[in-house]
Amino acid sequence: MTTGKGRKDLPTMMDVARTAGVSKSTVSRAFTQPGMLGAETVARILEIASSIGYVPNHTARALSTGRYGNVALVVPDVANPFFPPLIRAAQMEADRSDFCVFLGNSDESWRQEDKLVDRFLSQVEGLVLCASRLTDERIRAHALKRPLVLVNRDVPGIPRVLIDSAIGVHEAIAHLAELGHKHIVYVSGPASSWSNQQRRAAVRLGARQHRLDVSIVAARVPSYESGRAVVPDILATGATAAIAFDDLTAQGIMTGLADRGVSVPADFSVVGCDDVLGAATYPSLTTVSNRSDETGRAAMSLLLDMLGSRAVGDARVTLDTYLVVRNTTAPPPATRS
Amino acid sequence: MTTGKGRKDLPTMMDVARTAGVSKSTVSRAFTQPGMLGAETVARILEIASSIGYVPNHTARALSTGRYGNVALVVPDVANPFFPPLIRAAQMEADRSDFCVFLGNSDESWRQEDKLVDRFLSQVEGLVLCASRLTDERIRAHALKRPLVLVNRDVPGIPRVLIDSAIGVHEAIAHLAELGHKHIVYVSGPASSWSNQQRRAAVRLGARQHRLDVSIVAARVPSYESGRAVVPDILATGATAAIAFDDLTAQGIMTGLADRGVSVPADFSVVGCDDVLGAATYPSLTTVSNRSDETGRAAMSLLLDMLGSRAVGDARVTLDTYLVVRNTTAPPPATRS
DNA sequence: GATTGACGTGCAACCGGTTGCATTCGATAG
DNA sequence: CTATCGAATGCAACCGGTTGCACGTCAATC
Incomplete structure (x- = not known):
């Protein structure tokens, strides 16, 4: 009645060999180098194998070949x-x-x-x-x-x-500049993150090229909550657009802005990173996509x-x-x- | 220069045994049954082992014990x-x-x-x-x-x-009934899904208990797009609230409603299932949470x-x-x- | 002083495959 | 008719551990 146990006793190569009247080696070769054996021998072995539900043991094979799979x-x-x-x-x-x-x-x-x-x-x-x-x-x-x-x-x-976030971030900045923004803010992620460092640098460079003012606001961890929490800091910079470290942060920012009656995108523009939310937010999020x-x-x-x-x-x-x-x-x- | 290869030659139990001047078995026991050996023997072996970077081979162990880990x-x-x-x-x-x-x-x-x-x-x-x-x-x-x-x-x-979605779904229906809704719609997921069958049944039962009219609208696959696509069908039912098979569908519905100028929750209420989006939507989604x-x-x-x-x-x-x-x-x- | 037993360790078989080498056998060549 | 060769298959060692059993040592017991 109990469903437990029932392990171990999977059929082994020897089982197949015995009922086929051949040696272990032959069965082995039937699976790994069929060309080396007689055609009908191979056929018979494979037939018997599948009939008794034999599947080569991955572990044993790995041990002897060193190819773990x-x-x-x-x-x-x-x-x-x-x-x-x-x-x-x-x-x-x-x-x-x-x-x-x-x-x-x-x-x-x-x-x-x-x-x-x-x-x-x-x-x-x-x-x-x-x-x-x-x-x-x-x-x-x-x-x-x-x-x-x-x-x-x-x-x-x-x-x-x-x-490489640089290209996408540059596009985002060009996009914002073209829309007429003069001052943007980058909402950064974890300081230790390679991606964050790269994105921050790209924002700085891009902003310089387009002659935009850029402020940095730090969201400690990349999450919805922390994005929502830094909205006051963002608004305090006087910027009219934000590029967030990731989509979750961006989404938190959107909610925080809405809470304060700031309408997106009419009053403030937001750009995310990673494109993990698809078009699922409302309004749907402009973001730097990266094909993870x-x-x-x-x-x-x-x-x-x-x-x-x-x-x-x-x-x-x-x-x-x-x-x-x-x-x-x-x-x-x-x-x- | 090339970083490829470099595999195989991990130190083995024999290596440890040799430099420790003991047998394979002893090394083995030092790891699996230290109590069976002399205290200082164990100490010495473990010391040597870690010094040459030896780690027991999971695969070999699995083969002989049958405990794969x-x-x-x-x-x-x-x-x-x-x-x-x-x-x-x-x-x-x-x-x-x-x-x-x-x-x-x-x-x-x-x-x-x-x-x-x-x-x-x-x-x-x-x-x-x-x-x-x-x-x-x-x-x-x-x-x-x-x-x-x-x-x-x-x-x-x-x-x-x-x-078991039944309880949460019943709560959702009670909640909607209490708010004054009289006619709701269930937006179903894949017909073959055990979860979907269960949720649909729960909606039917709950609606009966609260004397609500209930319509069923089928979204083939559970996704943002299909949720958005079935909005016309939903509105056609004349219901004032929807319970969706999952959150993605619910989110699609919200977008579809917004596209048509129907405001959530003022004009129409939406409830999701699974709670995979957290509070990340706007407005944040009321949903049946399930601790996946x-x-x-x-x-x-x-x-x-x-x-x-x-x-x-x-x-x-x-x-x-x-x-x-x-x-x-x-x-x-x-x-x- | 011989017996007993606990303790610490080595030997060797085994887990389930793979593979180099030996063996067998029929066929072709000489 | 025999030497030769290739194809098909078996033997046995090996991969890196685990473990039952045997062995040797030393102390406690009688």
Whole structure:
């Protein structure tokens, strides 16, 4: 009655061999090098195998060949909407090559991440670390043991895939400048984030080129709440438009503005980053889109290339971003009428 | 220069044994049954081990013990916002017991799901299948080989964790009735979905109890777009409030209503399901919340219990839902002064 | 002083595959 | 008729651990 247990006794290669009247080796070869065997032998073995529900044991195979057929993917927070599309794409890419993927959630902690990597090391052929919290040193140490690909983390010598926000941010600034804005504000994310640093720099540069004033307001963590919380600071700058570190922050800002009777985009323009919300906000959010799915796919693909012994050298893939104009940007109030 | 390769040669147990001047077995025991060895022997071995960077090989251990230390988690779509919190919670729960988790994305296809399960079988101790697309028969077959827990899928005899929307939906209806609504509409999701069937039934029952008229409008797939698309149908029913299959659909409906100049909640009330958007919409969405994270935790916990040989019998865990009132519900226009 | 037992450790088989090498056998060549 | 060769298959070692059992040592017991 109990449903527990029932494990272990999966049929083994010996079971197949015995009922087929051949040796273990032959069964093995029937699966791995059918060409080496007689055609009808192979057919018979496969037939028997599937009839008794035999599936080669991944673990045993891995032990003897060293080819685990597994890879690991580690992210800081599965629930952060930026990651699911990335995870999904990486997943499917690995699947195309019949790899199984371990998922690790570092919970924003380098200790946890280090623990996970160690746990994974002995059963994967390679790993992808997203926005890793580890030190360069630890990353290099791990990369010595197994092929490693980084996402949004730039460590020279380690293959990495980076989302280059510069282009999209420049487009956003050009867009705002064209609408007539003269003073904008960048609402920054975590100081330690590579992406944040890059975006802030891009805003500064872009603003200079378009002769816009730029203020910086710090939202400690990237979230809806913190976006909502910094609205007073934003309004205090006198700016007429904001570029937020990410969409969640932008959305919080929109709510905060609405609470104060500031209408978007009539009175104030808002631009997000990451495009994780699609057109789902109201008004729908103008944002810098970055194809996080493509990022995941590229990283996994790069890793698989390394596993295929195709040397990738000091790969540094960057992915472009682009502005998606929706309905939260408009000319500043002063320009009207 | 190339960063590829560098795999394999992780230090082995023999390496440690050799430099420690002991046998393989002793090293093994130093890790698994330290109490059986001399205290200083253990200390020395562990010291040497960490100094040469030795970590026990998960795969080899699994092969000889049959305890893989891995579990698999399969979902139809990682990118569906309902799943990430669930995945995250299941992840962390497994981690507490030092289990690694494989993530599988069935891509809404039973073939893909079946393939993944077979791939996982030989390297996991058990698996959690979320909203499985497999037939009862296949599920039972797999459950024979490895402990299996289902989420939002009700197969008698197989342990399962189900989100019971009934309570939350009833609360929602009571809430709408109290506000003075007389005619509501349920915007349904996929016909094949267990959750959808349950929610629709709950709406029907609740409406009867509160003597409300209820119409059903079908949104084929649960998405922002389809929600937006069915707005004309919704308005055609003459209802003054809608309960949507999920939050994405609800959000699409809100946008569709706004496009037509129908103001929420002044002219029309909207209630979502799943609470995946938090308070991030504007106006913030009243919704039936369901703690998908707790669902993931419970399912993984149940699986681990089974692995611990604690028989769980024909477990059928149901999780309650509850209404979260935010700003998309208000009295119907007619009721107002 | 011999017996007993606890303790610490080594030996070797085993988990379920893979693979280099040896073996068998029929066919073709000489 | 025999030497040769290639195709098909078996043997056994190995991957890196785990674990039942045997062995040796030393102290407590009679």
